[in-house]
Amino acid sequence: MALPEPAPRRRLHRRRIELDGFRREDGLWEIEARLTDVKDGAFRLRFRGELAPGEPVHDMTLRVTLDDDLTIREVAASMDATPFPDCPGATAAFQSLVGVRIGPGWMKAVRSRIGSVEGCTHLFELLRPIATTAYQTIHPPPDSDGRPMLMNSCHGWRAGGEAIATLYPEWFRPEQG
Structure with a gap:
């Protein structure tokens, strides 16, 4: 069922979250998630200055490598665009997910390893759809x-x-x- 027609409006912001699942040649699996935020108009950030329409405020990617049991074997995180200069320092916290299994209690395990100021809200947000994409990719x-x-x-x-x-x-x- 389609949504009803919206009231007249003008888009101001677009967030995209894209996920892809891969089978590696070595038999492991990779789930790659990317989050981007862009504004439709010019936008000023204190630490980056003026952003042109469509220039990302956030452009962040998280990749997890899994075995057949959905246990994380590797994690890679990158931040190509951030609003603050300190943001990329949060990527290291995601290494604490190595050894964690996607399954019951997944988000609880994630929260216990990536605390509020150690991690990144936006990369953290990608972990739930990474789990569901892993299920869709691997069909355990x-x-x-x-x-x-x-x-x-x-x-x-x-x-x-x-x-x-x-x-x-x-x-x-x-x-x-």
């Missing part, structure tokens, strides 16, 4: 007990829903009510 096998890994993670994957009934009938549980 069911858990060791055969349970679908994504079961009960959202409405579409609920135990009483059509997807589980069709794809994993042995795990289907009729909904009450």
Whole structure:
């Protein structure tokens, strides 16, 4: 279903978040996420001066390398455009994710490793879609007990829903009510 027509308006800002999933020749997986913020009009930043329309306020990329178990083996972060000169210093904090597994408790594990002033809000924001893109890219096998890994993670994957009934009938549980 499409959105209804908006009221007359003028765009002022565009944030783009793009993610790509890759299979490496060595058998590992990479998920690369990029966030850009641009203004449609000229914009002044205290530390960078005047930015032309379309010149990025933020241009940041985060790449995680994963094994088949969704455990992070490598992390690379870059900041090609930032509003403040200190921002690139936050990229080092993301190395603390090496060894963490994407799965239940993922965001809690991330928060415990990348504190408020050690990390970067914008790179941190990329970690949730990195996880979902990893699932889409790798299509992990069911858990060791055969349970679908994504079961009960959202409405579409609920135990009483059509997807589980069709794809994993042995795990289907009729909904009450």
